[in-house]
Amino acid sequence: MEQKIRVLIAKSGLDGHDRGAKVVAAALRDAGMEVIYTGLRQTPGSIVQAAIQEDVHAIGISILSGAHMTVFPKILDIMANEGVDDVLLFGGGVIPEDDITILKEKGVGAIFTPGAHTTEIAEYIQKWVAVNPR
Secondary structure, eight states: OOOOEEEEEEEEETTTOOOOHHHHHHHHHHOEEEEEHHHHHHHBBHHHHHHHHHHHHHEEEOOSSSSSHHHHHHHHHHHHTTOOOSSSEEEEEEEOOHHHHHHHHHEEEEEEOOOHHHHHHHHHHHHHHSSSSS
């Protein structure tokens, strides 16, 4: 029996705009994934701890606040410190292309900007998990 893909969707910091995160969470559920939505105002540490506790394959961070250059590296640092090296970190939001390039170089997976199709996000996660089995 094939293991169901588990994805944690989170909002970090003071960003209170969660419509996009909820749309993505619903779309991933519709694609057959098990989705854990942590809600608003999570810290990077609480996100990583939830990911560990829930044994997820991927963490999706939605950021519209402009704090992406702080939040993503902090999550990556905590993941490294906790030995979480088999979980995909990806994101979405209003993030400039130059910053996306830097974040990817640091180890963040795909960043989906406004207008991205939810099927594209689901397919990306499915392909990543297929190439990175546990």
